[in-house]
Amino acid sequence: MGNHLSTCTFCGVGCGIYLETRGGEITGVYPSMSSPANLGRICVRGWHVHEVASSPDRLRTPLIRKNNTLTPATFEEAYDLIAKRLSEIKNQYGPDSIGFLDSARCGNEDGYLLQKFARSVIGTNNIDQGTSFFRAATIEVLRSMLGIAAATSPISDIFSSKAIILNNIDIGQQLPTIGGAIIRAKLAGTKLIVVGERRHRLTEHADIFLNTKPGAEGYLYAAMAKIIIDRGLIDFDFISSRCKKYEEFLKNIQSFDLLFAARHCDIDASLIEQAALMYADNKPGMLLFGAGAEDIGADALSAMVNLALLTGNIGKPGAGILPLAEHNNTQGGCDMGVIPQYLPGYVSVSDAIGRAPIEKRWKTAVPQKPGLDSTGMFGASSPLKALWLDRHNPIVSASYKDAGDMLKKMDFVVLQNLFMTKTADHADIVLPVAAYGEEDVTFTSTERRIQHAVKAIDPPKGLTSAWRQVAEVACRMGAQWSYDSIEDVLREIASIVPDYSGVTLENISRDYGRQWPCTLDHPMGTPLLFSKPKPGHSFYFSAVHFAPLKETVDKDYPFVLSFGHSLYYWHQNTLIRHSETLKREYGILLLDYPEGFVEINDEDAKKLSVRDTQAIQLVSAGGVAKTHARVTPEVRSGTVFVPFFIQDVMRSIGRESSTGHDIKTLVRIEKAG
16 A cells, blocks of 8 residues: 655646555545645545546557457557558648647647657647637637736645736636635635636625626726726836836827716626725735636736736736636646647747757747647648647537547547547547656646656556657657656756656655746746746736627627536546546436526526427527526526536537627527427
């Protein structure tokens, strides 16, 4: 029997846990009392994360499609065929005919070597995490305004904050450990302002709930900024010493009107004013938001960062901006360059000077044109002939409404996974991989914490890490790669990613990991960013450019369609489906809604004489989708909330926009015949 300190891999929090082992199996989990990310608390997913590896449905041998049937094969046969087919497709159609999708669940080593393979062996920047719609706005806005695309503060700073703004994320469901920390901070006196179009558990604890129209948060935060300026509550010393473009921002926002914003948000102006004063008067303050396009657009995020800069809430304990990544390695994947426009360390693919050290280390030139992101790979005009997916299952996501049709058109599809999935039905080769607890791998959590997920038991005979499989294929295609261990990969990452230069397996295995920048000069890591001004570094305000919203509803289509997460991955997630406990816990709603649901406000349902669980159809100008109604006060009146797993709604009627202040799809509700 053994106990192995590790990190949970179900979400971006990175909770410290111990894996209990007996007889070559992981038999249980319990939380670390000292881990700063969770302090002895874990959610239901963490308690049962070990059940996935012991699932009897695990794949244990490679599968190759022969005569339209997936047939068992050896790893050598699979590697040889992958190398042969990718070489043929590259030679016939060019390198940009091949794409790579790495799940945000994959480790840093997996993502690093897959993107290196794409760029240095194939010669394409068609590499993405498969979650580009989750964090595209986050990266661009934070890099342009703060100079870094990551959380400025550790999760533990929640307890030092005097005011928290939580933007449009059901954190109690998606990141329960952080949700619990916010509630405990609130009970200790922290002011809580919740912004969003849906009610959830944290709204019941909020001092102020700003129940906005979908896509209107940008107007809200601009109005709050205007109030803070007009009341003279800005931190002038911080702005004058550390910020640029303030005068441009100030000139622009002078014409912004509170009543204009209140009308567009459909929130009482006095409530917006109360929220602005609460945030400005209670320092330090934190801004937390879901790092996803379905949660916040670029305009709204820019307006949020403006608030933090106006009040000097950057670089101080208890202050800062915390993008909340719900996938366990969204941050790490971005750091590793699993992005079509950035190399490892956020070096633009078009930056010749920045590329040079990477090309020297890789001993090859890398392509300079940004590649396709995940949505582009599945778009109607996608040029892809081949696709490599590492633990990615696009078939079950409504965000890729045509994924099945696109995969059918591919000449060649490779899938690495622990289990058979709906995506595997379209694969030409399926490679089984080692599971959590069966390999040494690193992850970088939502607070920039690089942690070691330990190997507690041996994987089933023949199974290896996904990064080793990538290396095997690379060598068969002529690459001179030699990685014998995780340390070899980390050593290379440290040599080309400055913020990881102090990362070694020995270093991050202490003190529950290190938060980057973890450099040779600062090997202990950096929990709080920007605590001291850096010569030559400035923050940048972003001018407000909000045009009046167009009328979003009419008599024919009186409801706005809104997409998002109803429960964390709900019943479609591959890992949850292979844990008996979690499948039961997250499948409870299936008892009432076996075919899925859309959420309708109870007052709206009453007016339409629609009852809970009733079959309905959503009608837009572009089509009709049949589903069932979940009647609830959680969703805002005038809005129909569609969980991401409801593919038929996306496929049938789509949506015009999911971000910013653009008009979303408009629908009417009819009873199904």
